[in-house]
Amino acid sequence: MAKKFKDDVYEIDRWITIPYAIELQEAGIEFDKAKKFKDLHDRNRNEDQKSKPCQIRTQMDGVELKTLEKFKRLLCLDKIENWKLVPYGKELQEARVEFNKAKKFKCLLALKEIEDWNIHGATELAEAGIKFKKADKCDMFSIKFNNGLMEISPLSIGDQTETYLRNLIAYEQYCDRDNGFNYISNYVRFMDDLINTPKDVKLLRRRGIMKNDLGDDEVISTMVNKLCDNINFSTTDSIYARTSMDVNMHCRRHKNVWMAKLRHDYFNSIWALLSFLAAVLLIALAITQTIFSIIH
Structure with missing residues (x-):
């Protein structure tokens, strides 16, 4: 247990200087890539540069829209342009972070800003x-x-x-x-x-x-x-x-809230459960009757 505690403290010390360390860890980004992201993030901040995706401009006079879209797909430009939707996308891309992990990092960062880390009662x-x-x-x-x-x-x-x-x-x-x-x-x-x-x-x-x-x-x-x-x-x-x-x-997650409401409203007692099952059975019989009426 003492050795595990020592390892945990060492791991915390390694990550403590990394900006957005919790979000990066939760997104599954390795420490080496997170460290490189920190260096890029600090460098760009010191240079007062904002992270902007590389824009590729193509002038094609007389080319139809469908042809242009096909051309973009062939060159995988869609994947490049998607990085502009990720906060600090340039730094993450240069740190060789996988795009799916970068998208998860984006969601976690947005959740942090919305919830401010507080929880309900x-x-x-x-x-x-x-x-x-x-x-x-x-x-x-x-x-x-x-x-x-x-x-x-x-x-x-x-x-x-x-x-x-x-x-x-x-x-x-x-x-x-x-x-x-x-x-x-x-x-x-x-x-x-x-x-x-x-x-x-x-x-x-x-x-x-x-x-x-x-x-x-x-x-x-x-x-x-x-x-x-x-x-x-x-x-x-x-x-x-x-x-x-x-x-x-x-x-x-709305699914969790709906399931909790269902358990609270209909499964909190045996009588509520029986009423719920009876209602489901009546609906099923009504649907079955309607189907047979249409068939005949």
């Missing part, structure tokens, strides 16, 4: 089809998300929890700046996004993730929301940045 995420489970490990910072399942280590909240967390945040903010990894601050920020109302606390409590020794869910939600007051955060450098990105990508 636990209740809203549950409505989008995300399930919550108590993590088996006792590590306080263990938050994982995979295929619609979020696993969070259990947290007991008592009378001294707020003071304990505030002291640790203060230590990270003012005494341990050279560390670079604000684990407590990142954890509190993530939980602040996850808990907005007492309903969110209730959901996490029922899943065994949160133990409430204070007795009132509203007290906990208010406490968590105030922990982040007057504290500066860098969401892109958070240890949960990729987790937040995966959660937002899951919620933006």
Whole structure:
């Protein structure tokens, strides 16, 4: 475990100077190509040059449009021109990044700008089809998300929890700046996004993730929301940045939202399920009757 931790820290140190490191890693771009992309990106930025695709101009008087399109396909100009739709397409192309990975990088970068790395509360995420489970490990910072399942280590909240967390945040903010990894601050920020109302606390409590020794869910939600007051955060450098990105990508897929709504509205009880199946059966019989009527 110590060796794995050392390797992980070394990998983070390698990527930490790369711009858009998380998006490049998530797109499957190798470190060597990402490093070359960084050098090209820094060089062009220093030269105050914008990334523009190479434009190929062809003057063909009297040539019909179909002939021109055929000529472009033969020379694969469409593929060249598509790079102009990718942010920093010139640098990625010169770094020999595959075009399909560059397109994935574009989507991830757009998602980052739209969502700003913030996630919705636990209740809203549950409505989008995300399930919550108590993590088996006792590590306080263990938050994982995979295929619609979020696993969070259990947290007991008592009378001294707020003071304990505030002291640790203060230590990270003012005494341990050279560390670079604000684990407590990142954890509190993530939980602040996850808990907005007492309903969110209730959901996490029922899943065994949160133990409430204070007795009132509203007290906990208010406490968590105030922990982040007057504290500066860098969401892109958070240890949960990729987790937040995966959660937002899951919620933006309409299929996941539709399936969650279907389960919530029609599969939440045996009577709702029977009503749904009866309605489907009636529709199927009506369609069958219509087909036989047309045939005869």
